[in-house]
Amino acid sequence: MYRVGIPRSLAYFFYLPLWKTFITELGHEVIESPPTSRAILDRGVKEAVNDACIPIKLYHGHAAYLAERCDLLFCPRLVSVRKHGDFGSETFCPKFLGLPDMVRLALNPLPPLIDVRIDLKQPRTGLWDAACEVGQKLGHGQAEIKRALRLAQAAQQSFRNLCQRGVLVPDALEAVLNGKKVSPKATPGHDLTIAVVGYPYVIYDPYINAGLFKILQEEGVNIVTQDMLTDQILNWQARELPKTLFWYFSNRAVYGGLHFMKKGRVDGMIHVTAFACGPDSMVDRLLEIEVRRRSSMPYLAIAVDEHTGEAGVRTRVEAFLDMLRYQRKGK
């Protein structure tokens, strides 16, 4: 039995049910790094290349935490998860493409990596090939892998279903993996609905965005995100743009944003972006221009970095909400 570490950053919020179930069902122990803390961030800043963006530094911090506590580190190379985009070449940010190599050269000591290349442009065989590679690394035969993959896909599917019924991703993860009860109903007494769009590893990591969701919920706001929309609704938005973006998570954020600004029944939109994020330099301005052209919806962009404090985010969010409520009163 191996102890397999899964860092709590980047695509964690996107594939955890699948890979955690898969590895657990094969009879191994999955160790997740704890939620981001100052110590993890500092470690990441120390280990990663200095020009990297915050999420990549965070990932290094989480991986460094796990390096001393596991036998194998799950660090897949995400190349693509679907055939999409103008040239059918949708992929991930180059930093995802080089991630295992970056981690390998940055961290010492480091347990062996499970650096499986995930390229699902061939939807039939892509996932099966990836699962086989992981399963074989852990020392299992095809029959076991097949069974574990089936259960894993079921877990991933129920996670997606929960999200699409309106449960926030962190709650849905708890529900699917730990059996916590959740209800997708809006909290009574909350009078505003705000769309929060951005990358999963920025909006669902409460440390790096200084507890944005908590602040919003305390202020009486219902939160919707792009992950609550079905793929069909999201992909429908591709035709609204002159050219699709190249990056999976960016496309999701932009499509979600476009949907909400057109007919989302939301009062405002917040885009959370990470300092020095390459794709976001395009995404943020694109959303800003589109939201102004298509609607009268107020839009707030929050850029977070390693120095972001709770007070700063809270002040900006409160001002934004005051404006929304004031505007509503005026109507």
Added chain:
Amino acid sequence: MKISFPRMGYSYIAFKWLVENLGHECIVPPEPSNHTLDLGVRYAPEFACIPFKILLGTYIEVAQMGAQAVITSGGMGPCRAGYYWVMHKYLLEEMGLPMQIIAMEMPLLNLGDFWGKINRLRRSGGVSLKELARILKITWEKVKAIDDIEIRSHQVRPLEVKRGDTTRAINEGLAFIDAAQREHEIAEARQEALARLDRVPQDQSRNPLKIGIIGEIYVVLEPAANHYIQLLLGEMGVETDRSIYLSAYARKNTIVNLEGDLFAIARPYLNEAPIGGHGVNSIAETILYARHGFDGVVQLAPFSCIPEIVAKSIIPAVSRDFDIPVQTIFIDEQTGRAGVQTRLEAFVDLLQWRRSRRETVVEKRVLQG
């Protein structure tokens, strides 16, 4: 139609000829200046890379000079450069500047779109198909000739006796290319330009350091974006070779050419290709320069350039394994010429010291042996 294009090094000479001979009026983009960059920085997103900002500034400048359209490149990612034209379009529209952006996507992906755009330019300029083929051929010849002249200049400059002679000679040479109209005239102009460079008084006793320049295409190709790094190094007495030339695909005599080989060379360090831009190339080119006996490598990249950051995180391992020093310079709008110069001087000192140490070791061996 009044047409312009982004400026990259001396290539504007060839593209100017292309646009004019397609029957359009060419607005030659001015060399990027502080003013260009200021304009770009004012309107571009904060974290966009410096090529994005310089191009935006250039587009605003040529719009003010009367250009109605710019021809630029597209791309399929994952480097941001493939999305430049869309964002530039949005931003120019927001500013109220009426400018058509003709983006050439890669012909391999969408041949119809590529041909359609060229054909429209051809027809609106009133040029026949046969004529078009000739024009494209001559443009290509010009691109090649310009690169030949530039490559020679970087070999001559470190040897020049009087500083500035090479720069004067290359400017004269480029003027010949600019004036040439036919294929044989280009060949003659090229010969004459190379001869002028060779006639620059040179001190052959020098044994210049050799530095390879790698990195992101725009900051490598446009001297105004990289603070004239090849000129600076040349005048410090360093011979430079750069990894990217527009005509690189067609030549065999440069150190770096075909990409497929590069991916294979980089594989032990980065098991994925392409990762966008010139990220993988930078890793492989460092190895190539080390193998060819270069003294050092300078990596140029715009601040927040994603592929080059990946490369930068891997290059220290390459540098260690192949024993070749690498100086990375990230460029943004805050980068000052003095800062670049200081770092280069220190780097050159280091290389000089390494070389002299190696020579002493050899001498000792000879004396003892």
